[in-house]
Amino acid sequence: xxxxxxxxxxxxxxxxxxxxxxxxxxxxxxxxxxxxxxxxxxxxxxxxxxxxxxxxxxxxxxxxxxxxxxxxxxxxxxxxxxxxxxxxxxxxxxxxxxxxxxxxxxxxxxxxxxxxxxxxxxxxxxxxxxxxxxxxxxxxxxxxxxxxxxxxxxxxxxxxxxxxxxxxxxxxxxxxxxxxxxxxxxxxxxxxxxxxxxxxxxxxxxxxxxxxxxxxxxxxxxxxxxxxxxxxxxxxxxxxxxxxxxxxxxxxxxxxxxxxxxxxxxxxxxxxxxxxxxxxxxxxxxxxxxxxxxxxxxxxxxxxxxxxxxxxxxxxxxxxxxxxxxxxxxxxxxxxxxxxxxxxxxxxxxxxxxxxxxxxxxxxxxxxxxxxxxxxxxxxxxxxxxxxxxxxxxxxxxxxxxxxxxxxxxxxxxxxxxxxxxxxxxxxxxxxxxxxxxxxxxxxxxxxxxxxxxxxxxxxxxxxxxxxxxxxxxxxxxxxxxxxxxxxxx
Amino acid sequence: xxxxxxxxxxxxxxxxxxxxxxxxxxxxxxxxxxxxxxxxxxxxxxxxxxxxxxxxxxxxxxxxxxxxxxxxxxxxxxxxxxxxxxxxxxxxxxxxxxxxxxxxxxxxxxxxxxxxxxxxxxxxxxxxxxxxxxxxxxxxxxxxxxxxxxxxxxxxxxxxxxxxxxxxxxxxxxxxxxxxxxxxxxxxxxxxxxxxxxxxxxxxxxxxxxxxxxxxxxxxxxxxxxxxxxxxxxxxxxxxxxxxxxxxxxxxxxxxxxxxxxxxxxxxxxxxxxxxxxxxxxxxxxxxxxxxxxxxxxxxxxxxxxxxxxxxxxxxxxxxxxxxxxxxxxxxxxxxxxxxxxxxxxxxxxxxxxxxxxxxxxxxxxxxxxxxxxxxxxxxxxxxxxxxxxxxxxxxxxxxxxxxxxxxxxxxxxxxx
Numbered sequence: 011x012x013x014x015x016x017x018x019x020x021x022x023x024x025x026x027x028x029x030x031x032x033x034x035x036x037x038x039x040x041x042x043x044x045x046x047x048x049x050x051x052x053x054x055x056x057x058x059x060x061x062x063x064x065x066x067x068x069x070x071x072x073x074x075x076x077x078x079x080x081x082x083x084x085x086x087x088x089x090x091x092x093x094x095x096x097x098x099x100x101x102x103x104x105x106x107x108x109x110x111x112x113x114x115x116x117x118x119x120x121x122x123x124x125x126x127x128x129x130x131x132x133x134x135x136x137x138x139x140x141x142x143x144x145x146x147x148x149x150x151x152x153x154x155x156x157x158x159x160x161x162x163x164x165x166x167x168x169x170x171x172x173x174x175x176x177x178x179x180x181x182x183x184x185x186x187x188x189x190x191x192x193x194x195x196x197x198x199x200x201x202x203x204x205x206x207x208x209x210x211x212x213x214x215x216x217x218x219x220x221x222x223x224x225x226x227x228x229x230x231x232x233x234x235x236x237x238x239x240x241x242x243x244x245x246x247x248x249x250x251x252x253x254x255x256x257x258x259x260x261x262x263x264x265x266x267x268x269x270x271x272x273x274x275x276x277x278x279x280x281x282x283x284x285x286x287x288x289x290x291x292x293x294x295x296x297x298x299x300x301x302x303x304x305x306x307x308x309x310x311x312x313x314x315x316x317x318x319x320x321x322x323x324x325x326x327x328x329x330x331x332x333x334x335x336x337x338x339x340x341x342x343x344x345x346x347x348x349x350x351x352x353x354x355x356x357x358x359x360x361x362x363x364x365x366x367x368x369x370x371x372x373x374x375x376x377x378x379x380x381x382x383x384x385x386x387x388x389x390x391x392x393x394x395x396x397x398x399x400x401x402x403x404x405x406x407x408x409x410x411x412x413x414x415x416x417x418x419x420x421x422x423x424x425x426x427x428x429x430x431x432x433x434x435x436x437x438x439x440x441x442x443x444x445x446x447x448x449x450x451x452x453x454x455x456x457x458x459x460x461x462x463x464x465x466x467x468x469x470x471x472x473x474x475x476x477x478x479x480x481x482x483x484x485x486x487x488x489x490x491x492x493x494x495x496x497x498x499x500x
Numbered sequence: 501x502x503x504x505x506x507x508x509x510x511x512x513x514x515x516x517x518x519x520x521x522x523x524x525x526x527x528x529x530x531x532x533x534x535x536x537x538x539x540x541x542x543x544x545x546x547x548x549x550x551x552x553x554x555x556x557x558x559x560x561x562x563x564x565x566x567x568x569x570x571x572x573x574x575x576x577x578x579x580x581x582x583x584x585x586x587x588x589x590x591x592x593x594x595x596x597x598x599x600x601x602x603x604x605x606x607x608x609x610x611x612x613x614x615x616x617x618x619x620x621x622x623x624x625x626x627x628x629x630x631x632x633x634x635x636x637x638x639x640x641x642x643x644x645x646x647x648x649x650x651x652x653x654x655x656x657x658x659x660x661x662x663x664x665x666x667x668x669x670x671x672x673x674x675x676x677x678x679x680x681x682x683x684x685x686x687x688x689x690x691x692x693x694x695x696x697x698x699x700x701x702x703x704x705x706x707x708x709x710x711x712x713x714x715x716x717x718x719x720x721x722x723x724x725x726x727x728x729x730x731x732x733x734x735x736x737x738x739x740x741x742x743x744x745x746x747x748x749x750x751x752x753x754x755x756x757x758x759x760x761x762x763x764x765x766x767x768x769x770x771x772x773x774x775x776x777x778x779x780x781x782x783x784x785x786x787x788x789x790x791x792x793x794x795x796x797x798x799x800x801x802x803x804x805x806x807x808x809x810x811x812x813x814x815x816x817x818x819x820x821x822x823x824x825x826x827x828x829x830x831x832x833x834x835x836x837x838x839x840x841x842x843x844x845x846x847x848x849x850x851x852x853x854x855x856x857x858x859x860x861x862x863x864x865x866x867x868x869x870x871x872x873x874x875x876x877x878x879x880x881x882x883x884x885x886x887x888x889x890x891x892x893x894x895x896x897x898x899x900x901x902x903x904x905x906x907x908x909x910x911x912x913x914x915x916x917x
Contacts, residue, residue, distance in 0.1 A: 174854040
């Protein structure tokens with residue numbers, strides 16, 4: 011379709027923004043035959059879940075410096091005076107480095123919609139707890155969190171009695187949805203999981219830390235109902251797609267890759283894509299909206315779908331993205347025979363565990379370590395994504411966490427930092443809003459784990475577009491386009 | 501089309517509902533299959549085992565590897581033409597067939613090939629065998645033999661390759677495994693020892709891979725034992741693999757504690773392992789203690805796992821029944837045995853603090869208390885009787901389906917309330 015004629019069509023949907031949710035919507039509509047115009051004011055795909063080259067990161071930071079509203083703020087880049095940083099396009103830094111559990115709804119949808127084949131998924135390996143040194147002579151260490159029975163059997167870090175406690179909890183969680191177990195945790199549903207673990211299992215601090223780390227709860231206070239759900243999903247995801255891992259991460263920039271693949275599917279389905287075009291103004295009539303785009307085009311549509319960019323009620327997070335000059339091999343060792351080499355590892359620094367001089371951290375700090383296998387940096391380097399609750403000193407906390415971690419990895423040859431990107435991200439709005447002809451999808455999630463709940467909003471939006479004539483069971487279920495496609499068509 | 505007989509370890513077999521189109525397709529496929537089958541049987545009935553028939557068996561077996569008769573037809577095709585003719589009693593390591601019936605010189609094929617390349621064929625009146633001279637006739641024979649071996653090697657390796665995709669699809673089909681074994685036997689009979697050894701070592705690697713895919717495939721375990729046996733045999737100039745096999749069970753257990761076959765294999769390897777290590781009394785005692793600790797750690801996280809309790813019982817019986825069971829450490833004194841048994845009973849009781857509904861714990865406590873009495877040649881004392889009754893009570897509650905068994909035990913040991 012020639013560019014000049016976009017003003018002639020009455021579009022069924024105009025989708026603004028190519029963040030994950032909007033892109034998944036485009037994917038869901040890619041066989042619907044609807045006329046879709048998908049625009050994005052940025053000149054890159056992914057929105058709040060984009061992955062940046064160093065160049066793009068710099069432009070982004072510069073742009074944020076001039077805006078004072080919006081979800082991202084206080085962004086800055088530091089380039090230490092160290093040799094080794096490669097050219098800008100050698101890097102792909104993810105703004106939303108989320109892990110995806112093997113049993114997550116997103117993966118089922120990517121499979122049923124056939125979009126999964128264009129994404130290369132990598133295994134997420136071990137979860138570690140950072141342990142501060144006990145005495146002045148001791149070294150900080152990284153302790154692997156056991157999450158299978160065999161892990162618990164092999165680990166020497168827990169006592170026999172504590173192992174039994176952990177096994178009892180694991181048994182409980184695997185069955186947590188049964189009436190018997192529900193009776194036990196229902197009274198604690200809205201209360202913090204740590205309280206339930208204390209009351210019901212008499213768990214010590216160490217074990218509680220293991221469990222909370224598996225939930226990746228940023229404030230450590232995830233409630234019992236949500237917490238049990240996540241731990242259950244972690245445990246049942248283990249081994250689901252292969253031995254030794256419970257979660258996946260898309261190569262070449264994480265969630266941004268999924269957004270791009272989804273948009274590509276949208277385009278193949280006939281949607282028109284325009285980057286670098288946002289909405290300048292709009293004029294709502296009874297059953298259509300007229301939009302003036304920043305490109306100068308005027309388009310008419312029956313429905314406009316956007317991502318809500320207003321700031322929500324929940325707390326913000328601080329994030330530090332650091333490129334280091336080491337492959338950090340010990341973090342990415344495969345522990346199970348026949349398991350794929352992991353490209354992502356998780357390290358949690360529990361409250362109070364920082365070693366360097368300064369105030370203790372009151373919230374956990376989570377570090378996602380990405381090897382060059384993710385395609386996000388050149389060989390021989392790694393990217394570390396550190397996240398914590400935004401507070402008055404969270405920037406400093408993240409900086410010291412980075413130092414402590416690098417020291418724990420290799421005390422004798424401490425890896426050097428080549429590049430740092432810092433920013434804060436506010437929580438967005440959690441609900442969709444549908445006002446006649448405009449549908450605003452919720453703001454981007456701050457969660458470190460892909461959240462199934464966010465997918466429901468996409469489904470609802472899809473329903474609004476396709477209407478009641480289409481069966482709900484058809485959502486994200488497509489047959490292969492190419493004749494010789496899947497090996498397993500059943 | 502081939503059905504995977506037997507348990508599939510929790511992987512459901514899909515039942516399919518068919519559309520009319522699918523049904524028509526199926527009817528077509530059945531027709532083609534029957535035609536293929538008829539053709540093969542037709543040729544076999546005429547004793548026609550030509551290469552064409554061989555090709556037909558390939559097609560048929562790919563569709564249905566469980567068709568035992570067709571594997572036999574394939575064997576016959578190989579023997580009747582594709583493989584070289586084996587003269588009776590010949591093998592690469594044995595004497596060459598010569599005109600002299602008393603010739604007994606054993607010459608390796610390596611020696612011969614070097615002698616062939618440097619020496620000119622001697623005059624026909626030299627009829628002796630040996631490194632010093634060969635007849636032209638024997639030289640030709642040797643060349644043919646070598647060619648035969650190379651040809652056989654190619655064919656046998658191709659056959660092994662042929663079975664691989666079939667095995668991947670039907671890993672528990674007896675006929676495929678038995679065909680592989682037959683081929684491997686041909687390898688020993690027809691090929692030089694280093695070549696044969698290599699192929700058998702690859703086979704060991706294959707069983708490791710199969711056991712990685714399905715750790716509890718008992719076919720693969722039994723098969724592995726057979727392969728190990730062959731590799732250790734004189735036919736393949738073997739030496740003992742017991743240490744590496746023991747290590748293999750350790751690896752399998754660390755990957756999956758519930759691996760009954762691994763624990764079982766381990767128990768079977770221990771006597772020979774300790775013998776080959778020339779383990780003295782101290783080493784044996786240390787080994788026993790290590791195994792006990794290991795199984796203790798396992799039961800600590802897996803109290804419901806039968807395979808673990810079986811292994812634990814195996815160790816306990818080593819203490820108790822020195823006559824019937826080969827003991828790991830026969831030098832344990834009576835006192836030491838009693839101490840171990842008491843210690844185990846105590847630590848198993850500790851498990852009840854956290855696992856009070858694991859029936860296997862109560863069974864173990866019951867059994868081991870009686871073992872202790874047996875060891876000390878006495879009847880249970882008052883406290884022990886109280887405990888036994890209590891544990892039996894728990895078992896009756898936790899496992900009401902076996903009430904008959906618990907009633908028997910009550911009666912046999914005079915434990916009725």
